[in-house]
Each structure stands twice: as C-alpha cells, then as structure tokens.
Amino acid sequence: MAFNHKHLIDITEYSDTDLMTILETAKAFSQVNERAIKKVPTLKGKTIVNMFNEPSTRTRSSFELAEKRLSADTLNFGGSSTSTVKGESLIDTVMTLNSYKIDMIVVRDKHAGAPYIITQSSPVSVIDAGDGKHGHPTQALLDLYSIWERKGSFDGLKVGIVGDIAHSRVCGSLIPALKIMGAEVTIVAPGTLIPAAPEVLGADHVSYCLDDVLPDLDVVYMLRIQRERLEGAPFPSLREYHQLFGLTKKRERLMKPDAIICHPGPINRGVEFDSYMADHPERSVILDQVYAGICVRMAALYLLLGGADNGLAS
Amino acid sequence: MSTSSPKAVIMDEAAVSRAMTRIAHEILERNEGCDNLAIVGIVTRGDLLAQQLVDRIKEIEGVDVPLGRLDISFYRDDFQTFSPEVHATDIPFDVDGKRIVLVDDILYTGRTIRCALDAVMDLGRPARIELAVLVDRGHRELPICPDFVGKNVPSSHEENVRLYLKEVDGRTSVEIFDIAPGAHVGSAPLGGE
Amino acid sequence: MALLLKNAHVVDPSVELDGIRDVLIDGDRIAEVGENLSADGAEVIDLSGKYLVPGLVDMHVHLREPGYEHKEDIESGTRAAAHGGFTGVCSMPNTDPVTDNGVTIEYVKSVAAAKGHCRVYPSGAMTKGLKGEIISEMGDMVAHGCVAFTDDGRGVQGAGMLRRAMDYGKMFGKVFMSHCQDEDLVGEGQVNEGVASTRLGLLGWPAEGEEIQIARDIAIAKLTGAKLHIQHISTAHGIELVRAAKAEGLPVTCEATPHHMFLTEDAITGTYDTSLKVNPPLRTADDAAAVVAAVVDGTVDAIVTDHAPHADWEKSREFELAPFGMIGLETSLALVITNLVKTGKIDYARMVELMSIAPRRILGVDQVSIAAGSLADITVFDADATWTVCEDDFESAAKNSGFKGAELTGRATDVFVGGVATMRDGVVC
Numbered sequence: 001m002a003f004n005h006k007h008l009i010d011i012t013e014y015s016d017t018d019l020m021t022i023l024e025t026a027k028a029f030s031q032v033n034e035r036a037i038k039k040v041p042t043l044k045g046k047t048i049v050n051m052f053n054e055p056s057t058r059t060r061s062s063f064e065l066a067e068k069r070l071s072a073d074t075l076n077f078g079g080s081s082t083s084t085v086k087g088e089s090l091i092d093t094v095m096t097l098n099s100y101k102i103d104m105i106v107v108r109d110k111h112a113g114a115p116y117i118i119t120q121s122s123p124v125s126v127i128d129a130g131d132g133k134h135g136h137p138t139q140a141l142l143d144l145y146s147i148w149e150r151k152g153s154f155d156g157l158k159v160g161i162v163g164d165i166a167h168s169r170v171c172g173s174l175i176p177a178l179k180i181m182g183a184e185v186t187i188v189a190p191g192t193l194i195p196a197a198p199e200v201l202g203a204d205h206v207s208y209c210l211d212d213v214l215p216d217l218d219v220v221y222m223l224r225i226q227r228e229r230l231e232g233a234p235f236p237s238l239r240e241y242h243q244l245f246g247l248t249k250k251r252e253r254l255m256k257p258d259a260i261i262c263h264p265g266p267i268n269r270g271v272e273f274d275s276y277m278a279d280h281p282e283r284s285v286i287l288d289q290v291y292a293g294i295c296v297r298m299a300a301l302y303l304l305l306g307g308a309d310n311g312l313a314s
Numbered sequence: 315m316s317t318s319s320p321k322a323v324i325m326d327e328a329a330v331s332r333a334m335t336r337i338a339h340e341i342l343e344r345n346e347g348c349d350n351l352a353i354v355g356i357v358t359r360g361d362l363l364a365q366q367l368v369d370r371i372k373e374i375e376g377v378d379v380p381l382g383r384l385d386i387s388f389y390r391d392d393f394q395t396f397s398p399e400v401h402a403t404d405i406p407f408d409v410d411g412k413r414i415v416l417v418d419d420i421l422y423t424g425r426t427i428r429c430a431l432d433a434v435m436d437l438g439r440p441a442r443i444e445l446a447v448l449v450d451r452g453h454r455e456l457p458i459c460p461d462f463v464g465k466n467v468p469s470s471h472e473e474n475v476r477l478y479l480k481e482v483d484g485r486t487s488v489e490i491f492d493i494a495p496g497a498h499v500g501s502a503p504l505g506g507e
Numbered sequence: 508m509a510l511l512l513k514n515a516h517v518v519d520p521s522v523e524l525d526g527i528r529d530v531l532i533d534g535d536r537i538a539e540v541g542e543n544l545s546a547d548g549a550e551v552i553d554l555s556g557k558y559l560v561p562g563l564v565d566m567h568v569h570l571r572e573p574g575y576e577h578k579e580d581i582e583s584g585t586r587a588a589a590h591g592g593f594t595g596v597c598s599m600p601n602t603d604p605v606t607d608n609g610v611t612i613e614y615v616k617s618v619a620a621a622k623g624h625c626r627v628y629p630s631g632a633m634t635k636g637l638k639g640e641i642i643s644e645m646g647d648m649v650a651h652g653c654v655a656f657t658d659d660g661r662g663v664q665g666a667g668m669l670r671r672a673m674d675y676g677k678m679f680g681k682v683f684m685s686h687c688q689d690e691d692l693v694g695e696g697q698v699n700e701g702v703a704s705t706r707l708g709l710l711g712w713p714a715e716g717e718e719i720q721i722a723r724d725i726a727i728a729k730l731t732g733a734k735l736h737i738q739h740i741s742t743a744h745g746i747e748l749v750r751a752a753k754a755e756g757l758p759v760t761c762e763a764t765p766h767h768m769f770l771t772e773d774a775i776t777g778t779y780d781t782s783l784k785v786n787p788p789l790r791t792a793d794d795a796a797a798v799v800a801a802v803v804d805g806t807v808d809a810i811v812t813d814h815a816p817h818a819d820w821e822k823s824r825e826f827e828l829a830p831f832g833m834i835g836l837e838t839s840l841a842l843v844i845t846n847l848v849k850t851g852k853i854d855y856a857r858m859v860e861l862m863s864i865a866p867r868r869i870l871g872v873d874q875v876s877i878a879a880g881s882l883a884d885i886t887v888f889d890a891d892a893t894w895t896v897c898e899d900d901f902e903s904a905a906k907n908s909g910f911k912g913a914e915l916t917g918r919a920t921d922v923f924v925g926g927v928a929t930m931r932d933g934v935v936c
Contacts, residue, residue, distance in 0.1 A: 010777050021399075028385065028400040037436040040388035070388075089824050111825035112708040113779030132827065134708025172708050196713075197705040302388070 003303050009115045009128040011137045011173045016180050023145050025299035026292070032069065033294055042302055043072035046103040051118075052078035052129070053090075054110040058265060059129050059138075062290075063106050066297035075102070090114060094121040104305060107131070125304045130169050139264055140173035141296040144181060146289045147219055150260050154181035158216050162188040162245055163223030163272065164234070165203075166195045170223065170264050175201040186213050189245065192234030210245050214254040221262045222247055222272040238271050247273035252280075260285050320489035324467055324475070327486040330448065333464030334363065337446050338370035340462050341415055348375050350441065352412045354382040356430050357401045359501055360418040362479050363448060367417060380407040384416075389429035409438040415462075419477040419501060420488075421447040424458035449488055451475045476501065509533045509549035510926065515559035515887060519877040520856040521864055530559060532883045535925035539879050554887055557920060560859045561875045562594025562884030564866040565836060567659070567684075567738060567762060567811035570596070570627070573614060574603025579816035579904045581615065582622040584836070587814070587903035589929040589936075591836040592919025594884040595626035596814075597870055600637070601660040607632035609647035616652050624929045624936070625922075626884070628872055630655040633672045633683065639663050645676045654870045657684035659738060660786075664690055666723055673733035682734040682760075682869055687720035687745070688787065697827055699788045703772035707779070709826065712788045714742040721745045725752045725759055736869055737761035739813050741787040743797035750806045760808040760869050763798045765842040766833060766909055771795050774909070779826040782909045785815070786831035802861065803852050809865045812839045816905030833909045837901055842910065844890060844917030855890075887921035894918055902935055 003021055005014065014022075032040055048067050052060050060076065067074045077097065088096075090109075094117075097105065104125045107115050112132030119126050130136040144154075151157055159178055165171045165187045178185050179202035186205040187198055198206050207213045214220070225241060235241045242248075247261060261273070261283045269275050278284060325333070345351050348371055355364025361383035368381045382405035416430055427445060434443060446462035451469040467490070469475055474493050480486045510532040517528040517540070529544035530537060538546075570584040579587075581598075588596050598615055600606035606615060612629050619627035631648035633656040635641045645656060656676055662685060663669040673683055693716035698704050700711025721737055725748060728735035737749055740761045752759040772789045774780075783789060801807040815832025822829050843862065847853045853861075863886075867874050875884045896913045898906040922930040929936050 025400045028387070028402050031403055032388065035437060040436070041432065042388040042390070089820065091823060109825070111827045113777070113826045116777060116779055117825065132708050133710075169708060195705040196700045196711050197702045200702050200705040 005304060007115070007119055007126045008137050008300055008304060009119070009126060009135065011135065011140055012176045012180070014180065016182070019141070019144060019177065019180060022141055022296060022299050022303060023148055025303060026141075026145050026295040029298040029302070030295045032298070033291070039069050039071060041071045043067070043070040043305060046072045046305055047075065047100070048072045048104045048106060048301070049075045049077050049097055049100070049102050050106045050129075051093075051097070052076070052108045053114070054108050054130075056108050056130065059108060062293040063129060063297055066294050066301060069294070070298055070301055072301070075100070078108075090117055091121045094118050098122050098124075104301070127300060127304065133167050133169050133172065135172040136169040137173045137177075138293070138297055138300060139170050140177040141300065142289055142292040143174055143221070143262060143264070144177055145292040145296050146262060146285045147260070149288065149292070150285060151218060154178065154183045157183040157218050158186070159183050159219040159221060160186045160188055160213050160217040161221045161223065162210060162247070163225055164193045165189055165198070165223065166193050168223050171195075171201060174221070175203055178202070186217070188213055190235055210247075211251065211254060214251060215256070217259055218256060219260055219262060220247060220255070224264060224266065225268060225271050227268060227271065242271055246271065247277045249274055249276040252277065255283075259283065262286065262289060265290065320491050321473070322490050323487050324449070324490055325465060325488035327480070330464070330486050330488065333448060334366045335370055337462045337464060338367050338374060341367070341444075341446065342371065342374060344444070344461070345413055348377050348379050350411065350413050351415070352380040352382065352407060352409070353415050353417060354384050354405065354434065355417040356426065357383055357385050359477055359479055359482070362481055363419060364417040367415070367446070380412075382406065384430055384433055386426060386429040386433050389433045403433070405437055409434060409440045412440045413442050413444070414440045415444045415446050417446045419448050420475050421445075421450045421460055422453055422475075424454045424456035427458050428456055448477060449475055509538065509546050510923075511544060511546050511549040511551045512559060512885075512887070513544075513551055513553050513555070515554035515557055517559045517877050518855040518859055519561055520860055521561070521874070521876045522878045524877055525856060528559075528877075530877060530885070532885075532923065532926045535883055535927075537877065537879055537881050537883050540877055552921070554921070557887050557889050558855060559877065559885060559887050560855070561863045561877060561886070562922065562924065563592050563840065563862045563886045564595040564597070564870075565593050565812050565814065565839065565862075566597040566628075566809055566866040566870055567764075568596040568598055568814045568836065569601070569816065569832070570598045570615070571816060572602065572618060573611070577818050578821070581618045581627065582624075583902065583904040584814070584816070585619065585623040585625045585627065586935050587834070587836040587901065589624040589922050590902040590919070591838070592840045592886045592888055592922055592930075593625055593836060594886060594922060594924045594929070595628060595872070596836070597628045597630055597654060597866070599659045600630055600632040600657065605632050605636050606630070607635050607637070607643040607648075609644065609651040612648050612651040612653045625924055628654040628870055630657050630659075630684065632656070633658045633663060633676070634668065637661055639665060639668050642672050642675050645679055645681075649679045649681060653681070654872055655682045655684050655736070657686065657738070659684065659686045662686040662688045662690075662720060666727060669724065670727050670731060673727060673731040677731060677733040681871065682736045683728075684736045684738050685720065685724045686738050687717045687724065689716045689719045692716040692719065696788070697784065698775055699772040699790050701772075701791070703775055703788075707775060707826075712786075714744065714790065714794065717742055717787050718744045718748065721748045725749070725757065728752075728759060729757055732758075734758045735760070739764050739767065739787060739811070740798065740807065741767040741790050741794060743794045746797050746801045746806055750801070753806065760865070761806070762809040762811040763802060763807045764811055764813050765835060765839050765846075768795055768799050768802065769842055769846050770909055780909075781822045781824070781826055781829035782833055782907045782911070784826060784829055784831055785813070785833055785909070799847070799852065802847065803857075808861070809869060810839065810843060810861045811866070812836055814903075815907075816903055817907050819906060822907045833907050834901070834903050834905050835908070837903060838896055838908060838910050838913070838915065840888060840919055841894070841915035841917045842913075844888075845915045848890075849916055883923055883926035885923040886919055888917060888919045890917050892916070892918040892920075
C-alpha cells in the first residue's frame with residue numbers, strides 16, 4: 001500500500017484507497033486517544049507551524065492537540081499580531097517561517113488558494129485547514145470518518161447537505177470526497193445558497209425542499225448559517241430559514257429510522273435544528289465529529305510527514 | 315520487490331512447533347504457572363506466535379491466558395521503516411501489574427522491542443515484561459536480551475531471516491536469504507510480496 | 508534623410524493594396540509607393556519576406572502615469588507598444604490624479620512627446636475622479652487633445668449619470684467608451700460565475716453583470732445620440748446585443764482583447780495564477796468562440812489589449828487580493844496572427860482593419876494609409892517568425908502576462924512613427 005502525498009489541499013487528488021488509508025489510520029489513532037497516556041512519540045523532533053491567518057479556535061485547537069499527541073513541536077503563528085496586518089505578503093511570511101527550519105505548515109486563510117501559494121514558497125508539507133470558500137479537507141475527512149463509523153460503507157449512501165453550500169469551504173472538500181467514496185449527494189438550500197455550478201463539486205441533485213428529500217437520506221449534513229450577516233442576507237429571516245430548512249422534531253417523522261445528523265460546528269440552536277435534533281442520542285453525531293477531528297488530523301499528519309518526500313514512498 | 319530463493323531453511327514446521335512448545339513450558343516454569351500472566355504479540359507474525367503460545371498454555375495448564383496484539387508503527391524511531399499500513403493494537407486487558415511476555419518472530423537490532431516496550435508502558439504499568447522470540451539472529455544495537463529463544467541463528471548484515479506461517483503464508487518455516495539491494499529488511503510482508 | 512523600404516508585402520485595405528511594393532518615406536510622410544522604386548541618397552531597408560501595414564493602434568492601454576509609475580510609466584509603456592508593433596495607443600484615465608481635466612491630459616501628452624516611443628492618444632474620464640457623480644471638464648480636455656471619454660476600470664453605475672455625460676459631451680463629437688460592469692450584481696466577483704467560481708471557491712462575476720450594462724448603454728446611446736464604444740466585450744450575449752444595435756443603425760462599436768478570445772476560465776486552475784485575473788474575467792469556451800466569430804463577421808470593430816501592468820509584488824499574492832489585469836501590448840499581434848490569421852479565420856487585410864484602421868476611426872484621429880502623402884506610421888512584421896513568450900523579453904516594466912510560455916508565430920520587426928523608426932530589426936529605438 002502506497003501513500004504518495006506531500007500535501008493535503010485538493011482532496012480530488014486523493015483516491016478512494018488513499019482516503020480509506022487515512023480513515024483506517026485514524027481508527028488506530030482513536031485507540032491512542034482513548035488511553036490514559038494519549039501520546040505517541042511518532043513525530044518527535046518535527047516542527048509544525050499552525051499558521052492561522054483567520055481566527056478559528058476549534059480547528060486550530062484540534063490540530064494542536066493532534067500534533068501534541070504525536071509529540072511534534074508546534075508553533076502557533078497568526079492572528080491579528082502577525083505580518084499580514086503589518087503589510088507583509090503571505091510569501092514573505094512563509095519565507096520567514098522557512099528560516100525557522102520547520103517540517104510542516106498547517107494553514108487557515110480567508111483567501112482561496114493561499115495553501116497553494118505556500119507550497120510554491122516553502123519546501124515543507126502543507127495542510128489546508130480551510131482556505132476562503134474553497135476547501136477544508138480535514139473537515140471532509142472527519143466527516144467521512146464519522147459517517148464510516150456509523151454506516152460502515154459509503155457505497156450508494158445517500159447524503160443530503162443542507163444550508164449555505166455556495167459559501168461553504170466545507171462543501172468544496174466534502175462533496176468531492178463523498179463522491180470519491182461512492183456516496184450520492186443531494187444539496188438542499190434556497191437558490192441564494194446554491195453554488196453557480198453545483199455539478200462541478202459533484203452534487204448529484206439540487207433541491208429547494210428539505211421535506212421532499214428527507215425520506216431518502218441516510219445522512220443529513222446541516223451546514224452552519226452565518227447569523228451575523230444581515231445586509232445582503234440570502235434569506236429574509238432566521239425564523240423563515242428555520243421553518244423551511246431547519247431540522248426539527250416535527251420533521252423527524254420524515255427521516256429514515258437509522259438516518260444520522262452531522263454538522264461541522266459551531267451549531268446554532270433554533271436555526272439549523274432544534275435542540276431535540278441537535279442532541280438526538282441516536283441520530284446526532286456532532287460530538288463524534290469533533291472527536292473524529294483529532295483522530296483524522298493525527299492520521300493526516302502521520303501519513304504526510306511519514307510518506308511524503310522522504311524517498312521511501314515506494 | 316525482488317526476493318531470491320532462500321539460501322537455507324533454518325527451521326521447518328515441526329521445528330517451529332517444538333520450539334513454541336518448549337517456550338510455553340519455559341514461560342510457565344519461569345512464572346511458576348500462569349497467574350497474572352499475559353501474552354502480547356507484535357504485529358505482524360509475533361501476534362500469531364503469541365496465539366500459539368496461548369494455545370499451548372491452555373493445553374498444558376488448562377487456563378486461558380489473556381492475549382494482546384501490539385502495533386508499534388507510532389513508536390518507530392525513524393521513518394525508514396515507514397508503512398502507511400497501520401494495524402490496530404488490541405490489548406483487551408489492563409496491563410497494570412501484569413507479567414507480560416512480549417512475543418516477536420525474529421530478534422535482530424532490538425529497535426522493534428524498544429518501540430514495543432514504549433508502547434506497552436504507555437498503556438499502563440506492568441509488574442514485569444519478558445521477551446520471547448522464535449529466532450535470535452544477533453547484531454543487537456540496543457541493550458536488549460531475550461528471556462526465551464526458539465533458536466539462535468548466527469547471520470550477517472547481508473542476510474535476512476524471515477518467518478513464514480501457515481496461517482498467512484501457506485507454509486511454516488524460518489528461511490535465510492541474501493538481501494537484494496534495496497529490498498525490505500524485516501518481517502515478510504503479509505499477503506505475499 | 509529619405510528612407511526606402513524595399514520589397515515588403517504591403518497590405519492596406521483602405522487603398523486596396525495587397526502585394527509586394529517599395530515604400531519611400533520622406534520626412535514624416537510617405538512620398539511614394541510603387542514597384543522597383545529607387546531614390547538617390549535614401550537609406551534602403553530590404554524588407555523581403557516581411558509584411559508592411561499601416562501602423563497598428565491599441566485603443567485600450569493603461570500607461571499608469573501619472574500616479575502608478577511603479578507599475579509602468581509612459582516611457583516603458585510606449586516602449587512596450589513599439590516592441591509589440593504599435594505606432595499609437597489610447598491611454599486610459601484611471602491614473603492618480605485621475606485624467607479628468609485638461610492639465611492632466613496635457614501632462615500625459617507632454618511626457619509622451621518627450622519620452623514616448625509611439626503616439627499617445629489620451630482618453631479622459633467621463634466623470635470627475637471616476638466617481639460617477641459629476642461630469643468631468645470634457646470641453647477643456649478636448650481642447651487639450653483628449654480623444655475619447657471613459658470611466659474604464661469601473662464603469663458609470665447610474666443610468667442617469669451616463670445619460671447626462673452623453674447628452675452633455677456629445678457636442679464634442681468624441682466617442683464614449685464603456686466599461687460595462689454592474690457593481691451591485693458583480694459585487695466582489697473574482698472569476699466568471701459558474702464552473703470557475705464554484706471550482707475555485709471564489710465569488711462569481713456573472714456574464715449578466717456585463718450584459719446588463721451593454722444593453723443599458725446601447726439604450727442610452729440611442730436616447731442621446733452619442734457615439735458608444737463597448738470596451739473589452741467578453742460574452743456571447745453581449746456580442747448579440749452589439750450586433751442588434753448595429754443592425755438597428757446605432758452608432759455603436761466594440762472591441763475585444765486577445766485574452767478574452769484565446770483564454771478561458773478553464774485556464775485558472777488550483778494554482779490560482781493571478782496573471783489570469785482580469786476584468787471582465789476570462790469567460791467560457793462558448794463565450795470566447797462567440798467573440799472570435801464576431802471578430803470574423805465584423806461585429807467586433809477593434810482588437811485591443813487592455814494592457815494593464817502591475818508590479819510583481821502586487822500580483823504575487825492571494826488571488827482575491829491581487830489586482831485585475833494583464834499586460835498585452837507585446838503579445839497582441841502575434842496572438843492574432845497565430846490564432847486568427849494562420850488558422851484562416853481572418854486575412855491580413857481584416858487584421859489591419861481591426862488593429863489599425865478601425866481604432867483610428869473610432870477615436871477620430873488622423874487616418875494613415877500606405878499611400879503617397881500619408882503620415883508615415885508603419886508597422887513591419889515577420890509573419891513566420893516563431894517565438895516563445897518569456898518575461899525577460901518584455902519591454903514593459905510589468906511582467907503580468909497570461910500568455911507566458913505560449914509558442915507564437917509572427918512578430919513585429921520594424922516600426923516607424925511619422926517616418927522615424929521606433930523599432931528596427933526587433934530592437935526598440
């Protein structure tokens with residue numbers, strides 16, 4: 001079995017076998033995370049920079065924990081204190097980091113394509129921790145992991161993604177990843193939140209009506225709605241959105257008995273769903289997703305730093 | 315990966331079987347029975363040998379000794395032996411206070427055993443850890459010494475010693491090879507080459 | 508000293524010329540065109556195997572001076588123009604200060620006269636500061652040599668504002684050049700809306716954002732009677748709108764760029780190459796094909812470059828942070844020869860119409876021809892020279908070409924402006 005990837009940016013460069021390797025490896029790391037001593041020496045001596053040019057406490061914390069549990073040295077670099085605010089270009093910042101003699105950059109940036117720019121300015125492995133509205137591959141991996149844990153397979157699995165697909169970096173990675181694994185993807189949202197060319201991402205069906213599609217779905221993936229955006233809002237009110245697209249107790253009767261609910265977090269109670277569905281003991285895997293995040297990030301770090309550019313990927 | 319035919323078969327199936335039976339007896343003798351005993355095999359193949367030991371002990375003492383399997387991928391001290399194939403570690407018992415016998419097929423530099431010791435220690439605090447190997451081929455790079463040995467096989471660095479087991483390879487034998495340049499050193503890969 | 512250009516293949520549809528001729532230049536004008544000419548004391552240049560055409564004009568060029576000399580200045584921009592085979596360019600007014608008054612027009616002209624390597628026909632802003640609020644001093648600008656009005660780079664957002672500007676300015680007889688972009692619809696759009704915007708996770712710049720204003724501007728041209736020229740047209744439906752306006756007999760013309768003809772949104776990949784970030788954005792293959800077809804059938808009047816130089820550090824950044832635009836002066840002729848003439852879509856006579864005659868006609872500047880008495884603005888090119896686009900080769904101060912690495916055929920070798928060589932044998936004078 002070969003794993004010949006240096007970077008994790010464009011998930012479409014990964015085969016179904018590659019993605020399964022990551023999930024299997026994540027499962028092995030899950031055991032480590034269940035132990036009293038949640039640490040292995042795997043990446044001892046490796047230095048990983050978490051370059052978060054846009055605030056994201058959850059993703060950064062998840063990466064940081066994953067790195068520390070692999071014994072890597074981590075450096076959090078970013079936020080309002082750094083270079084971009086002082087006028088330094090991304091490329092110059094990365095060249096500065098190179099001089100620290102690092103082994104990997106994990107990057108979150110509000111601009112699409114920033115991780116690619118880094119690969120062109122640095123010899124190290126790069127993981128995209130979310131770039132603009134483009135992609136968020138480790139989120140897609142943790143979603144795959146959570147679904148795989150519950151469903152065992154992706155073949156023919158019907159996944160519905162509900163919400164702001166058009167502005168979602170999650171969808172940019174998740175929909176292609178689900179397609180690679182053989183799932184069938186339906187996106188559900190008002191027209192203002194549907195991307196211009198959903199087929200490009202791999203979406204099989206587009207629907208404006210949650211009630212229509214809910215009975216067929218094995219997985220209902222609710223996307224976060226930005227509460228803060230008011231001017232130029234894509235729908236008239238959160239109340240109306242919740243009425244039309246919220247996953248509520250009333251709608252549960254439409255769901256398959258074994259259908260599960262995912263959400264990338266943080267959740268908005270009363271918008272994406274009511275508390276009954278958000279906390280549903282059988283259906284909601286939202287907290288499992290958070291846990292999966294640590295496991296798949298450990299797996300990705302392990303596979304990329306072990307497999308890439310070491311002359312051994314044969 | 316090219317593998318030449320073996321230079322010699324060091325142990326055949328019967329020899330392996332006799333050695334495992336003897337090691338089982340030695341373990342019981344050293345531990346004065348099987349109280350608090352647990353057997354942990356290192357994947358791949360050490361875990362299968364560990365199963366054989368547990369079976370032998372059951373035959374001898376009539377007791378089911380706890381069996382675990384240990385994957386040391388995350389504990390390697392370099393990526394030279396990197397494999398994306400991670401096998402699950404499965405230790406279905408509390409290691410605290412146990413007398414653990416680690417089982418591996420071929421003992422060579424000792425680095426695998428060092429990793430295994432770290433891995434077991436991260437799971438808890440055993441009372442003691444002992445080491446059983448089917449073949450000791452010498453060339454230790456660390457101060458590690460086996461407690462139970464099936465057979466001592468003098469070998470050179472230019473040679474590779476491998477165990478094949480019926481369960482996964484279709485035959486049981488220990489064979490010695492000349493190393494082809496660039497070839498994999500260590501256990502035979504599962505599922506053929 | 509007189510100059511005798513021998514054995515060139517002269518193509519000039521304005522005088523129905525297409526054959527091997529000699530051209531004698533005396534002073535700033537052509538003295539004689541004929542076969543087997545000789546002139547005592549004239550410097551003779553043998554142009555066997557080369558084409559000689561009326562000097563090319565690019566009517567859409569950002570020279571960046573005054574204000575943005577770190578991107579390009581009048582000297583380097585006109586040097587690039589000469590290198591690309593142009594004898595004249597129309598400069599855009601989005602400078603700093605904005606070219607919206609006679610003084611700035613005068614500045615551009617005087618710097619061009621002192622340091623330029625081609626003629627510079629300055630355009631002036633339609634509205635003060637390009638803000639779309641107050642009509643600029645059009646009369647003063649025209650008095651100082653302004654040839655056209657445009658709020659290029661942004662476009663006039665208010666229909667009422669556009670109407671006032673056209674109703675007022677039409678008395679000067681100049682053309683109103685429209686950058687068509689509905690800001691409310693386009694917003695922060697980065698790439699063509701559809702496949703590219705979805706694939707790249709970038710905000711979309713929909714074709715309709717351009718087409719709505721093309722339709723509006725045509726309606727207002729009809730209302731006011733002003734001459735309208737649609738800039739850098741990029742969509743199939745936009746072409747249809749112009750075609751219909753022309754069929755109706757309205758004074759509407761339009762221009763197209765090589766990048767909108769020969770590149771598509773598919774060129775922008777996961778590498779987020781910012782040299783492909785242009786405004787309007789690279790469109791679909793169908794749009795590009797429609798623009799080419801319109802160049803062939805005459806709906807598109809002129810080929811321009813929208814030469815938009817930027818400093819390397821401005822382009823070497825995140826796609827969303829990089830400015831719009833690519834340079835084009837030094838690749839335009841070769842791209843047209845390679846992709847339109849050599850492929851048989853148009854002939855050299857049509858190319859001369861698109862790149863020389865029509866731009867002068869639309870701008871209302873003196874027409875030139877390869878005939879005795881005409882100003883000697885002449886472009887000579889080797890139609891079979893093959894070369895690879897390489898940034899070291901550019902005379903422009905900027906390197907942001909979307910065609911780097913392209914293998915092209917055809918290249919200007921000699922350029923004369925008013926009888927004075929601005930390029931000889933591929934070297935800018």
